[in-house]
Amino acid sequence: MKLRCELLLACGLFLALVLIFWSEALPEDRTLFLRDLSAEIIPVRSFWVRSGGFALWNPYSFFGMPYSANPQNQAFYPFNLFYYFFGAERGLVFYIIFHHFLFVFTLYWALREMGFQREGSFLGAIGFSFGGFFCSLSMLVAVLSTLIWFPLIIIFLIRAGKSHWLKPGLGIGLLIALQVFAGEMEIAGISWLLSLFAILFLPEDIRGHLSVRRIFLALGLGIFFGAILSAFQWLITLEFIPLSNRASGFGLVDALLWSIEPFQLKSFVIPNYILPASRLSLSTSAFWGLGFFSEYSYFLSLYSGIIVLLLALFSMGGVRSWKIWFWVLLAGFALAMSMGNTLPVYKFFYFHIPFFNLFRFPSKFLFLFYFALMMLAVYGWQRIQHKPRRIFGFGVLIIGIGLLLYLIFSRLNLEDSSLGAELIAHKFFLRSSLRVLAFFCLGLGLIFLLGSNMRFWLSAGLGVLCFLDLFFAHRYLNPVIKRDFYRGNSYVQEFNNQKRSLVYPPRIASLSAPSEELSFQWLTDPIELYSRLRDGLENYWSTYFGIADLRAYSLFCLSEVSELGKLLAEDSLSPGVRRLALARSGVEYIYYRDYGFVNLSLSYPRALILYQAKIVKDREQIFRIFSDANFPGLRSVLIEAEDKVAGDKNFAPMSDFARVISYENEKVVIDAEARADGWLLLLDSYYPGWRAFVDGKEVRIYRANGFFRAVKIPAGRHRVIFNYFPESFTRGLLISGIGFFLWLFLFGISFKMGKGRK
Known part of the structure; x- marks a missing residue:
């Protein structure tokens, strides 16, 4: 079968599996809500939609906060169009389904490009894409959006190693730019490293035909163009970091949040027993939490799939090549890193590797673990070479079928008042263990029943079992809810x-x-x-x-x-x-x-005119004065400045209100009528990038009262405009624009080179 036809068939099959997996979320009145989805993703994306699909500043956050400078807001990620066209609530569903499908399909494609058999690639793609790690990413949208481009990077690197490296390198540049826009640079960095590992430790028959030099040239070119094309994102982020709570990186305590604890290791083999949250009655709804018998980890499920584990065990049989040992060691290293609270490996890197304190959450290293486990499973499939042992295989198969029938016909009645919480939790654990054992027996039975003589039917059977095992483990992991929840x-x-x-x-x-x-x-x-x-x-x-x-x-x-x-x-x-x-x-x-x-009496208006300014160089002192009950806040403003911009007056008249004419994300227009020379105070966050104009003439913005913006205005009536369009963003647009035209030029050259070779 030609690769193109094979990929078309795989595309249809994977699309069907993804739609089956997300079938509960497909009805028009359904959406998602768990974890960050309702607490952050949908609210922030709805703000972005209300802003017309472009927002640099968020006036609803704190006293105002940079919006696009926070990369996890994904302000420039192109697939935010799902939110724009379908609304934040429904758009999220389509967004997740699209990314899930794209990943499973491109992962299969990448494994085929890496030289693995069709059947092994199919099993590996199913196991990774429906496993607990990847399914948990549906609640961690920035991580999901960054990670899914990783298989395409592998494909382009292999293409670069086989022939000319220019066109694949340009393709990698686009993918890396998408990863930057997606917002999780830690995951992006891991994916680049993992892509190189995947190429360098390919099977010999493929690896021997690749040029390592061309691979590194393509990756280097990709990183260069990725940085250029995304310059307008990372330049405003770099401006934001020194002014943020991450200016000095993460403290060790913060960095070690979401480490894997030893008691959670059982969840790698036995999945949490997750109930359908939206279908539970009032009397049983709290039992949902009892199914998480390893507590709640950063990735809500750690289960890799028993069929994947079974195939990984087969990779350890026979003569073990050094490639197998590499993936085993990588899995062990990743697991040790993810246990940052328990093992010293993560702490060693934290104290001895420069900039490692910018990396948080040891659990993210599980990306390496699950990919290594998938690679072992794919190798394990290729090592199934024995002849059928039908009696043993049939016997094990019968045990698996019997266990499944027992689970089907012995349903747990949660309405039974005699069942306490502890007993229910034990029953959940038992049922989950029996389900895993059933699929293990079914998988092992199929392997011994069919052997290597019927590889197509064996792969089809294992693929169905792998999907069903992970489907029943994770179909309710990200529960649905009706849209009126919002x-x-x-x-x-x-x-x-x-x-x-x-x-x-x-x-x-x-x-x-x-x-x-x-x-x-x-x-x-x-x-x-x-x-x-x-x-x-x-x-x-x-x-x-x-x-x-x-x-x-x-x-x-x-x-x-x-x-x-x-x-x-x-x-x-x-x-x-x-x-x-x-x-x-x-x-x-x-x-x-x-x-x-509850109305707060004596609240100040958003903009007011004051006629006295006190110059204070120390911000801590400003905070002390500002919070003093005797501070005359309606007569005086505290200006943080090194130079002398105004003198104290012995007496200042009461402030005047200024009228806000227009209030948009990046533009505030104020009418101010001052009785004398004074200060216009706007109670919005002071932040570089804001520019002020009094009657069309640009003036300096001062930090006032520790948090806010103020400008000097002369006596009389004035139109004051505050604009936010930072120079860092302008420079970034210029760099990215030039880079894009250079990218198009080089792409044209590479296209002609390709036609010339043909």
Whole structure:
């Protein structure tokens, strides 16, 4: 069968499998909600859609926050078009299905290009793409979007090694640019390394025909063009990092979050027993959490599939080549790295490798582990060479069928009041273990029943078993919910109806509930948990509803977020002074999910004119003065500057309100009428990249009151415009534009070279 026809058939088959796997999410009224999906992804993507598909600044986060500078927002990732055309809720479903299909298909293609048999490539692609690691990525969208381009990088590297390296290198450049836009550079870096490993440790009959020099030239060219084409992303990110909470990297405690613990290792072999969250009754919904008997890891499932493990064991039989040993050692190294809290390997790298402190979450090294395991499984398939042993195979097959029939006809009645939580958890573990044992027996029985004489039927049978094993383990891993879940509670709906006509979004400070109410527990109803997060406006929920909230920010945010948190947490501050500090920051309402929105008296308007400025060079001192109850915030502004920009006045009149005419993401227009020379204070975040114009003339923006923007204005009436279009972004666009034309030029040359060779 020619490769092109084979790939077309594989494309149709994999598309069918992916649609079967995601069948519960296909109805029009369904969407997803677990973990970051409802807490961050859908709210942030809905903001991006409301912004017309382009946003550099997010005014709903904190006092305003760079949007596109945070790479995990994927502001320039082209496949965000799914959100744009279908809306954030439904677009997410299509986004995940598309990426899942693209990965399983290109992984199969990559394995075929690597010289593996059709059947082994099929089993490897099924095992990796429906295993716990990859299925967990459907809740970690940035990781998913970065990782799925990795098989295509392998394909282009092999093509470069076989012939001319220019065209594949240019293709790799596009893929690396997509990885940069996808937002997970740690995963991107691992994928480049893993691509080289996959090429350098190919089977001898393929490896001998490849030029290592051309492979490295193609990868180098790809990294170069990937950096050039994505310059407008990483330049604004590099500008953001020194001003963020990641300026000095991650501390060891933060870096070691989401390590694999020893007791979780059993989940590599025995999957969590996951119930369909949306189908459970009120009396049984909390039992959903009991199925996670290894607690909740960064990747919600660690199960690799018993058929994959079985085939990997076959790779260890007979004469073991050094390639097999390489993948075994790589799997062991990756597992040791992922156990950062328990084993010293990750800590050694953290303290001795430069810039390694920018890498967080040891669990991400499981990418290496599961790929190495897949490679062992593919090699294992090629080592099945024995003749059929039908009596033994048939006997083992019967045991597997018997176990499956037992599981089908002995259903667990969760409504039985005599069953306690511990007993139910034990039964879940037992049923999961029996299911794995059943598929193990079925797989082993097929291998011995058919042997190597009937490889097509053996591969078809193992493929079906591999898919069914992983389907039953993971089909409810990312549960579905009806779209009306994304409606706000009555407080939010009423508030939005009242404030719909305002020029700028109202600013609130939402109060967080106790942490135990907002995290997974042993007994957890996920729908109830995420309903609490929604109703409490946790994470980015306020952004989804178009409300500006001080607590709406991600783990990658401005350093001022922690500075404000410390300021408000000072023991010396009374509750009244804390409320005063919030009012001085333009906060209009306090929100708590059980009481709704409470008006904050004496809240400052978003823009006001002050006639006295106090120059303070130390920001800590500014925070102390700003939070002092005696600070005359309606008469004076604190300016952080080295040079003398204004003198203190013995007496200053009360401030005047300035009228906000227009308030967009990257542009704020204000009408200000000053009685004398003074300062226009805008209670939005100070950040480089903002430019101010008074009556069309550009003026300097000063950091005011520690967090905000201020400009000097003369007496009289003025039109003041704040624009956000940072120079770093402009430079990036210029570099990327030139790079794109260079890419097109070289692609044309490579195309002509290809035609000439033909």
